[in-house]
Amino acid sequence: MSYLLLIVEPLGQRAERTPAEGEAAYASMLRYTEELRERGVLIASQSLLTARTRLQVRDGRTTVLDGPYTEAKEMIGGFFYLSCDSLDDALALSAKCPAAQWATIEVREVGPCCAD
Numbered sequence: 001m002s003y004l005l006l007i008v009e010p011l012g013q014r015a016e017r018t019p020a021e022g023e024a025a026y027a028s029m030l031r032y033t034e035e036l037r038e039r040g041v042l043i044a045s046q047s048l049l050t051a052r053t054r055l056q057v058r059d060g061r062t063t064v065l066d067g068p069y070t071e072a073k074e075m076i077g078g079f080f081y082l083s084c085d086s087l088d089d090a091l092a093l094s095a096k097c098p099a100a101q102w103a104t105i106e107v108r109e110v111g112p113c114c115a116d
Contacts, residue, residue, distance in 0.1 A: 002110040003090035009103035028098035
């Protein structure tokens with residue numbers, strides 16, 4: 001089964017870190033990524049930059065919106081896409097993610113969106 005671990009972090013949190021704290025956090029995430037790769041469960045991982053643009057199509061009309069909006073209190077800071085045997089395995093791996101110390105890890109099972 002595939003699981004997406006979304007790193008949901010408070011908006012602006014990265015800017016509050018000192019350069020040394022930012023480098024330490026990044027290094028810990030790189031080590032975690034390598035551990036997942038060594039276990040053979042990592043499909044993909046990326047850090048996400050702050051949202052810049054959103055798109056909606058309503059009644060055939062496309063609207064491009066600037067973002068993020070001021071009411072947003074959190075952002076998706078990145079993700080890990082894993083192949084695990086069970087939700088329990090995905091949760092156990094999530095608990096080892098360094099970002100769980102400063103963010104929330106949202107675990108979602110991934111399923112097909114169309115027939116192959």
